[in-house]
Structures are given as C-alpha cells and as structure tokens.
Amino acid sequence: MVNRGRPSKDCLPCRKRKLRCDLRVLVCGQCQRAKILCHGYRKTEDMVFHDETNATKQKVFARRSLAFPGKPAVAQPLPWDTSFREAFFSLYLHRFSQSHTSLASLYSQASVAGPLASSVDAISLAFAAFQFNSQKLRSQANKSYVNAIQILSQALCNPKILESDETLQAVLLLDLCEKFANCHQENSRSPWMIHVKGAMSLVEARGDRNFSSPIACQLASCATEAMAISCGVASVPVPNSLPTLRGTLDGFVFHANWEFSALVVSVVNLRADISSGELRINGVAATGRARELDRSLAALQEKLPSSWKPKRVHLVEQDTRLLGHYYDVYPSHSITQACNAIRMMRLEMNSIFRESNQLGSENSASDAIELISRQICDTIPQFVLAETRPENGLPFSPLQRLQCCSMLSPLYLAAQLSADDHLRGWISQTMEYMAEWGSLKMARDIADMLKNKSDVDYWTVCTMTGSYAMNA
Numbered sequence: 001m002v003n004r005g006r007p008s009k010d011c012l013p014c015r016k017r018k019l020r021c022d023l024r025v026l027v028c029g030q031c032q033r034a035k036i037l038c039h040g041y042r043k044t045e046d047m048v049f050h051d052e053t054n055a056t057k058q059k060v061f062a063r064r065s066l067a068f069p070g071k072p073a074v075a076q077p078l079p080w081d082t083s084f085r086e087a088f089f090s091l092y093l094h095r096f097s098q099s100h101t102s103l104a105s106l107y108s109q110a111s112v113a114g115p116l117a118s119s120v121d122a123i124s125l126a127f128a129a130f131q132f133n134s135q136k137l138r139s140q141a142n143k144s145y146v147n148a149i150q151i152l153s154q155a156l157c158n159p160k161i162l163e164s165d166e167t168l169q170a171v172l173l174l175d176l177c178e179k180f181a182n183c184h185q186e187n188s189r190s191p192w193m194i195h196v197k198g199a200m201s202l203v204e205a206r207g208d209r210n211f212s213s214p215i216a217c218q219l220a221s222c223a224t225e226a227m228a229i230s231c232g233v234a235s236v237p238v239p240n241s242l243p244t245l246r247g248t249l250d251g252f253v254f255h256a257n258w259e260f261s262a263l264v265v266s267v268v269n270l271r272a273d274i275s276s277g278e279l280r281i282n283g284v285a286a287t288g289r290a291r292e293l294d295r296s297l298a299a300l301q302e303k304l305p306s307s308w309k310p311k312r313v314h315l316v317e318q319d320t321r322l323l324g325h326y327y328d329v330y331p332s333h334s335i336t337q338a339c340n341a342i343r344m345m346r347l348e349m350n351s352i353f354r355e356s357n358q359l360g361s362e363n364s365a366s367d368a369i370e371l372i373s374r375q376i377c378d379t380i381p382q383f384v385l386a387e388t389r390p391e392n393g394l395p396f397s398p399l400q401r402l403q404c405c406s407m408l409s410p411l412y413l414a415a416q417l418s419a420d421d422h423l424r425g426w427i428s429q430t431m432e433y434m435a436e437w438g439s440l441k442m443a444r445d446i447a448d449m450l451k452n453k454s455d456v457d458y459w460t461v462c463t464m465t466g467s468y469a470m471n472a
Contacts, residue, residue, distance in 0.1 A: 009080055015101075019430055054450050081121060081276075087131075088124040096402050098334045099222055102215040110166050113156045118148040118169040119177070126180040131398070135442060138181070139393045145177055160250050168219045171199045175226055199223040204241065210249070217252045223251070227262050232268040233427050233459050235275040256305060257338055263296055267345050271459075274352075282355040290352035294368075297346045300337075308335050310379075321433065322373065323426050327381035329388065333403050336379050340410040343372045344458070351417050366419065373414035373423060380407055380430060396438035404434045406407060408446055408465045413458040424450065443465075 010021035011028045013036055022029045023041060031038035093100060103120075110116040125141035128134070151169055155161045175195035203210060203223045211221040224246055231238045246262060252272040270289050273279040279286040310328035318325070347369060355367035383403045386394045396404065407432070415427040428447045435444035443466050447458060 004411075007042070011038050012040055013038060017389050081124070084124040084128040085120060086280050088127045090119070091398055091401070092127055093398055095332070098173070099225075100169075102165070102218050103173075103374060104168050106215070111154055113151075114166065115148065115152040115161075115170040116166040116173075118144075119173040122148040123177045123180070124174045130163070130180045131401070140244065141177070141181065145174070146176060148177075162202070163209055163213055165213075165219060166204050167288045168199060168206070171195055171202060171228065172219065172222055175199060175230075175242070179463075193230055193234060193236075196223070196226045198210055200227055200245075203245065205465060211252050217249065219256065220245070221253045225257075225264075228261060228265050228268055232264070232271060233463055235272055235389070235459070237269045237272040256308075259295075260300060260338070260342060263293060263300065264345065266293055271348075281352060284356075287353040287356040290349040294353075297342055297349065301342055301346075301444050306337070307331060308339070309429040320429070321384055323377045323383050323423065326378070327385075328375075328378045329382045330379065333383075333406075336382070337406055340376055340379060340407070341402055342414055343376055344410050347372050347413050348458075358385065369417050370420060371424075373418040373420070376410045377412045377423060377426065377430075379413065383407060384430065384433065394437055396434075399437045401440060404438055404443070406436075408440075408443060409458055412446050412450070412461045416458065418457075426465045 008015060008021075009023065013031050014021035014028060015035075016171050017030075019030050021041075023123050026039075028038045067427070089104065093103060107120055122141065122144040125137060125144050129137035129141045144470055148170070152167070155167060161167055170418075172195075178195055180437065185251060200398050201225055203220050204221075206216075210216050211350055224242055227242055230245065242265065246265070252257075266289075270279075270286065270293065274286055308331065310330045312328055314326045315322065316325075330339065350365040350368045350372070354369070378392075382388050383392070383400060386392045391397055391399050393400065411427050411431065415424045431443040431447035431450075434440045437446070446465070449461075
C-alpha cells in the first residue's frame with residue numbers, strides 16, 4: 001500500500017475545497033466566511049489505520065481461542081425472521097409440500113424489497129404460528145401479512161412486475177398465508193377467496209406467458225387447483241373461466257394429480273348446486289351425478305402408477321394403534337395424501353347417493369363407505385408408530401406433526417360417515433394419541449366433535465385444521 005502521509009484533521013468542507021482549515025474551536029473560520037455548514041473536525045481515533053482484512057480477523061480469532069482454550073465456541077442465534085424463513089423452506093417446502101416447487105429458484109433471484117420476499121416473510125411467520133399455535137406469532141404474522149399486501153399493491157402498478165412469475169408466486173403465497181391464519185375459525189369463509197381470485201386474474205392477464213416455461217405452467221396449475229379447493233370450502237361453483245384455462249394447460253401439465261383435480265372441479269360444482277338448493281341431495285339428478293363421479297374416481301384409483309402402491313405390514317400381536325392386524329406403508333407422504341384425497345371425494349359421493357331412495361343404492365353406498373373408511377385408517381399408523389420410519393419418534397418430530405395434521409380431515413370424514421362403532425372409536429382414540437404425543441390441540445378438538453356427533457361439514461374441518469394449507 002502506498003503511504004500518502006498523515007491523515008488530515010481538517011473539516012470535511014475544507015478537505016473537499018482543498019483549503020487549509022484553521023481548526024478554530026466550535027466552527028472553522030473558512031466555513032464561517034463562506035457561510036456554509038461546518039461538520040466539525042476528525043477525531044484522532046478515526047485517523048488510526050485499521051487492518052480489517054479476513055486474514056487479520058482469522059489471526060485475532062486464533063489468538064482468542066489460544067487464550068481461552070477451555071471455552072467452547074457458542075454460535076450466535078439467528079434473527080427470528082431468518083430462523084422462521086429457514087424452517088419454512090427446509091421443513092414445509094422441501095420435505096412436506098409438493099406444490100411450490102418453483103419458489104426456491106424464484107426467491108433466490110427476487111429483490112429483497114420486492115413482493116415475493118415480503119410474501120415469503122409473511123408465510124414463514126404464519127407457518128410458525130400454525131406450527132407452535134402461538135398467538136404472539138400469529139399477531140406478528142398478521143403485521144407481516146399486511147406489509148406484504150402493501151408492497152404487492154405498489155408493485156402491481158408496474159405492468160412488467162404485474163405479469164412476472166415472482167408476482168404470481170407472491171399472490172399464491174399470500175393465499176396460503178391466509179389459509180394458515182384462518183385455522184380454528186369455523187365461520188371464516190369469505191376471506192378464502194380474496195387472493196385466489198387475484199391469482200386467477202393474474203393468470204388470465206398473463207395469457208401465453210403461462211406456457212412460456214415449466215415454472216410458469218406450474219404456477220398457473222397451482223392457481224387453478226387453489227381456486228377449486230377454495231370454492232369447495234365456500235360451497236360456491238368454480239368460475240366459468242376455470243375449465244377453459246385447465247383445457248389450455250392440459251398439454252403442458254403432466255402429473256398424476258392433474259386428472260384428479262379435474263374431478264375435484266366437478267365435485268365442487270355438485271356440492272355448490274346442492275348447497276344453493278338448485279339440486280336436492282336425494283334427487284335423481286344429484287344422485288346420478290354423484291354416481292358418475294364415483295365411477296370416475298374409482299377408475300382413477302385403478303390406474304394410479306404401480307409405484308404408488310403401498311406395502312402392507314402385518315403384525316402378529318394386537319396393537320391398539322392399528323385398526324386391525326396390519327397397516328399400509330406408502331412410498332411417500334405426498335402419495336398417501338393423494339390417495340386419501342381421492343378416497344375423501346369418493347366418500348362424499350357415496351354419502352350423496354346413500355341418501356337416495358333408489359332400490360339397492362343405500363346398501364351399495366354403505367358398503368363402499370365402510371371399505372373406503374377402512375382404507376383411510378390403514379394409512380395412519382405409518383405416521384404414528386415410532387418404529388415405522390426413521391423420521392418418526394415419540395414425542396412426534398416436526399415433520400411427523402405436519403403429516404398427522406394432514407390426516408385429520410380424512411379421518412374425520414371416515415368417522416362421520418361410517419356406521420362401524422369400532423372404527424369410529426379407533427379414530428377418536430388415534431386423534432387423542434396424536435394430541436398427546438404430537439401436541440396437536442386440533443386433533444383433540446376434532447375428537448371431541450366426533451364424540452358429540454357433530455354434523456360439521458368436513459370442508460369446514462379443512463379450514464379449522466389447516467388441511468388445505470397442509471395439502472397444498
């Protein structure tokens with residue numbers, strides 16, 4: 001390094017103007033004559049040369065470790081927002097959810113002050129509040145959520161940002177955030193549609209951009225699926241534009257759930273027609289549509305990939321955590337979710353034509369309900385028994401808790417529709433077990449609902465348990 005001499009004590013204006021400062025007390029004479037603001041003089045410690053290179057830092061740390069050999073290094077705790085964000089990415093996004101696969105790459109390229117970054121902060125807090133059932137975290141999540149909405153609103157004024165992948169992903173995250181935030185609220189229906197309608201509007205405005213890349217296609221398909229489920233919870237038909245959009249995406253989206261999500265649209269519309277009074281639940285039209293949908297769902301079950309088939313595990317000794325002497329282990333949690341989602345739709349369709357007065361319909365529907373309910377119960381022990389998988393434990397691991405949360409809605413529907421007292425009792429007992437070992441208060445709440453023979457709709461239970469967010 002070239003030695004340029006001793007640093008000057010002169011005030012900043014004199015140094016900039018290259019004048020000799022008289023260093024007068026209080027204010028420099030040069031500045032006073034020029035009628036400009038004097039910033040004062042440099043302090044002696046500011047002129048001391050500091051070597052702040054990485055090599056110097058390492059030498060200092062090495063000397064400190066030699067001076068205090070008995071003291072282990074203590075890692076500094078991460079800021080809360082960083083910790084929650086890392087938990088959201090590592091636990092929910094990478095190990096649990098299958099829907100937001102493009103988020104990591106979009107987030108890595110996004111502006112730290114943009115709508116996607118603020119939406120990630122909001123969903124990370126909402127996820128933490130859900131995970132720990134903390135009112136304090138819920139309050140912080142609400143503030144972060146409002147801040148994200150404000151940043152998004154400003155960004156939407158820019159046409160380029162309006163149609164970007166990052167913006168659509170941000171809106172989908174806010175929709176997910178809303179679902180997490182509305183857990184435990186039976187009557188919270190209207191907010192479910194706010195962001196998903198915005199996402200659909202963005203998809204329609206993007207036009208051909210929806211097919212410009214795999215990420216764009218994935219985001220558009222996520223928006224259509226979110227809209228269908230939200231309409232199901234609100235008991236309203238899907239918008240007319242949704243089937244058209246799905247038709248254009250058919251040639252670009254290739255995954256096993258895509259065909260099932262098309263059937264979900266039909267189920268949601270049937271529910272909406274019954275809820276509005278347009279169809280009678282025991283009428284010929286409703287029964288016919290339900291029967292046809294059940295056939296389609298059963299056919300879809302039959303042609304699922306062979307790699308999705310479970311391995312059946314038999315136990316010699318009786319275990320009360322099993323409904324019988326065996327349970328099914330699926331290749332992954334996401335496959336279990338998908339199979340149980342199909343079963344839930346079939347249960348609902350069979351419950352509709354069980355209400356009809358057609359000869360033979362009641363018995364065949366009841367038999368189907370008992371069989372499907374049993375199949376759902378056989379999927380549960382793989383997430384409950386500590387010895388079945390490395391990630392399981394007692395008490396439940398964080399991932400195990402999430403997986404059990406996602407099973408609450410299918411268990412509730414099976415218990416609600418089944419006439420088998422033993423099966424119903426086992427489901428209540430299993431939920432109590434989840435509540436005890438997984439600290440899942442919602443599991444105990446649902447068990448209480450079953451004991452009181454509540455007629456709460458299972459789509460409402462989806463909102464209470466966060467099942468939509470869990471299955472997203």
